[in-house]
Amino acid sequence: MAVVKKSAGSYTFKIVAYAVCILLTVLSIFPFIIMLVNATRSSAQIQQHALSLIPGHNLKMNWSYFASQSFNPFTGFKNSIIVACCATLCTVYFSTMTAFALVAYEWKLRKPFFTFIMAVLMIPAQVSSIGFYNMMYKWHWTNSLLPLILPAIAAPTVVFFMRQYMIPSLPMEILQSARIDGAGEFRIFNQIVLPMMKPAMATQAIFSFVTSWNSLFMPSILNTKTEKFTMPQMVALLNGDSYKTEYGTVYLGLFLTVLPILVAYFFLSKYIIEGVALGGVKG
């Protein structure tokens, strides 16, 4: 009797769970389908019905319009890849390192330093951007990819996450035994701590890759030369022609912009889904 009851309960549970998951899947994929479909439609079709599930025949034309612009889409692609990859690496590596410093060592300024990181994390970003771009102009640090990459080294949110993640999951004994084996602190970090942090790093890598890839305001203000444009800037350029926007091309551009993130995401999601790290180390 008890067995029957349990299986009935798990049966309803499964129905509910799958229903919710499928509904959410539809909700999540929907905009991508719209983007893909619109990338194949003509501007006039999109203006008449912005949302449609029936593909058009304009994909090739939209692409040729996209490729015939004053900019080179591949340059934008390359710039975006450079910026997003470097920024992601910087964010993840240095944030983990900082979190490690906060968790693994006793030092005098540790607590105030953490409080301070937390405080700055909370400042609204809209206006400190005024200060940032005024400073970049003062230093003539425009039309360079570096101002889009280097600030990623200091990512308070990521440090906070890494710290929170590390506190319960980094066993001090492992550090000890490594030290006994004669490993230097830097090596301990690179060879023992980093692999253990994989799920957390993969998670934050995705977030920072997406943020960096999608950012538009700062690149637009700092980069004025076409050969330094990022993908989102180029798409915005298509969109900016206020009298005759080629919507199909804009959607194609948006879709092409999203593709690399999807690839990066599918690649990194392996770590999140499988949860490689900790069990292995502990066991």
Next chain:
Amino acid sequence: MKKVLSVISALAILTSFTACGGNTSDQKDDTSSKTTTAAKDDNSAEATTAAKEDKGDGKKETINVWSFTKEVPGMVDKFLELNPDFAAKYEINVTNIPTTNNEYTPALDKALQAGGKDAPDLYCAEAAFVLKYTQGDMSNYAAPYKDLGIDVDAEIDAAKIAPYSVEIGTNPSGDVVGLGYQATGGAFIYRRSIAKDAFGSDEPSKVEEAIGAGSGNWDKFFEAAETLKGKGYAIISGDGDLWHAVENSSDKGWIVDDKLHIDPKREAFIDLSKKLKDNGYMNSTTDWGDAWFADMRDEGEKGVLGYFGPAWLINYTIGQNCGSWKETGEKDENGEAIKELDTSIGTWGDWAVCTPPVGFFWGGTWLLCNKDSDKKEAVGQIIDWVTLNCTKDGLQYMWANGTYDPKNPTKDCVASETVLNMSDGTLDFLGGQDMNEVFIKGNAYANGKNLTPYDEHINKAWRDQVTQYTEGNKSREDAIKDFKLNVEETLDFEAE
């Protein structure tokens, strides 16, 4: 707390230190940016093939062109193509930043302020923000046209440039610093079949009579709306259409003597909008929304008589959305669906233009030259060809006759009346009507004295409150009160 403070002060000291470090690194970067400029020059030389062919004596000077669309850079390329001598001496470096999220103006401002080799020589401004560069905060960067080797006054007279365009392009000391190539004076663009049904004739003169063309008020227009309602039609698609006409026909702009001024004509818009909504004289669409476009091909709730707009609205908007472009089902060699015009469907050819009740203009691009540029003469030649040359060799003649881009032969309305007079503005789309007759009048009517640099925000705030009132969400008094409060708190202008 003490600890935190001590950390902050320590950090502050460090900051000033690193700031110095930053200065040395910026010099390094300066050199690297020079090399990238050189690389870029190669690119743009490729883009302008004419420039490359004539590359004889090696060194060329670079003209930096800043724009927010590729329209003006395209014209500059065309100029180089037509003037090999010029192309042998100069090459063009285009900076194209979109206005989508308002990125163009901050970047342009910074580049003008920074000066130097990379500063813009020739830059463009759109109607929404042109006043900032001709009369506002940034106007001291714009060089008067007369300093570019252009005999402005004589040429404006000869070309008969639309007066509103000159007014907007004149700086506070009375010099012309910016002019455009388009004229965006407005007309009423209406459906012939609906006019025939409602007024008994589709002749522009008859429709003008029915809607009170040139009367300066909206009385006849609303009488016509009532007539149309009787026949089951709406007179316009949404109140946004009316707003474009109202906005630019008012006597004064939003800001007078540093105070918010609500021009009686603009205030009256709130009542006009309510009247349109309550009586069902419109389809209540939003401009640039799906339903607005649907009305163009007669698939809206009710048939719509017309739209207020300049020539570009015909070319790029109504013409593309009139529903007469049919896919043939065949494909060309590239696998593209071939589209053909089928006048049995859609509204192609069922349109005409006539003079609106009030004069207005909508949009436009102005060209300016940096006063610090060391290539003023050269920039002057380009500007002159684009904005003032009224011969058949000038840009405007090509622009008006559809010969500028053979692949895309749209005729547009240009700033020079002289050019319009010698051009043929007949369009099949308008059932063979010559649009220039109407637009010349429209350009003359338009008034450039009621713009302010704050219009974008204030217009949005005003239309937002008007919608709240017409939707019945608040009273007329509250709507106006909230509008004033919004402007006061966001832009720091008190109401009069």
Next chain:
Amino acid sequence: MKTKLKGISYSKYGYLFSIPFVVAFLIFTLYPTIYTAILGFTDCKGINGPENYHFLEHPFENFQKVLSMETFKTSLKNTIVIWIINFIPQITLALLLTAWFTSHSNEIKGKGFFKVVFYMPNIITAATVAILFNALFAYPRGPVNDFLISTGLRDTGYNFIANKMPSKLIVAFIQFWTWYGNTMIVLISGVLGISPDIYEAAQIDGANGVQTFFRITIPNLKTVLLYTLVTSLVGGLNMYDIPKCFNDGGPDNATLTASVFIFKQAFSGKWIYNRAAAASMIMWVIIALCSAVLFFIMRDKEQIKLDKEIKKAKKEAMRASKGGLDQWQL
């Protein structure tokens, strides 16, 4: 003497490993932030304001002005309302999905696929999402209105975008929809950080899925949960791009959030930098106070215990390392 030196030699690494962060932080974050904070006490206004400004006679003039502004009060209310409407379902759904996807007793097939898919809305830029939703709720005709009319729920279309509460709900929904996947992934990665040994032990003790979730997952997830709460709070109170792109804070300021307000002060054409800066600082104080409360609530039991454990562990570690090294030296 020797042992003392060794004690210091480890704390040195704490500083050393923080250097890259601190340097980048000073240059790219702190300096612009302090610059902004200072503007709040000046008369910096207008396009050329940042070139030439002076401190005010009454240093808090801008702050008083901002606090007295109706628009600011509205924006503050909106921010809180929209955040709450979005956050409660968001965290609930994220926790539920986390429980399902990490459950050891009830395997859900294809959970890897679902995990990947649910994050996808977060990938698209806010501008695109906003345009999409704007088209969905278009008036008088649009997919949603067509649906309402064709199913007979309404006779005519409803103007969602011109009405205040529906606009707030739509913005909150977009916010919810873009971020629940993100929150879920953070929580899942937190759960994966919990040692499987604990779960095995629980299974042996015969705990069911619900018990395991509340007795083991949640307590062990506390540090990550705190992260989620704080970043959601900070992100929510700084909510900017969706309300900005959806309808520019409209209609009638219904979706005007504090960040949109700040942006409008600075960039609507009058460049009122000083007031924007003052408003930023006010928001910062509000967010910091709220976060402090969260820290306090989450801290009082578990965190302190954890801290103690860590300290203890470290002491032990230190002792062990000393011992180890001594041995080694011997």
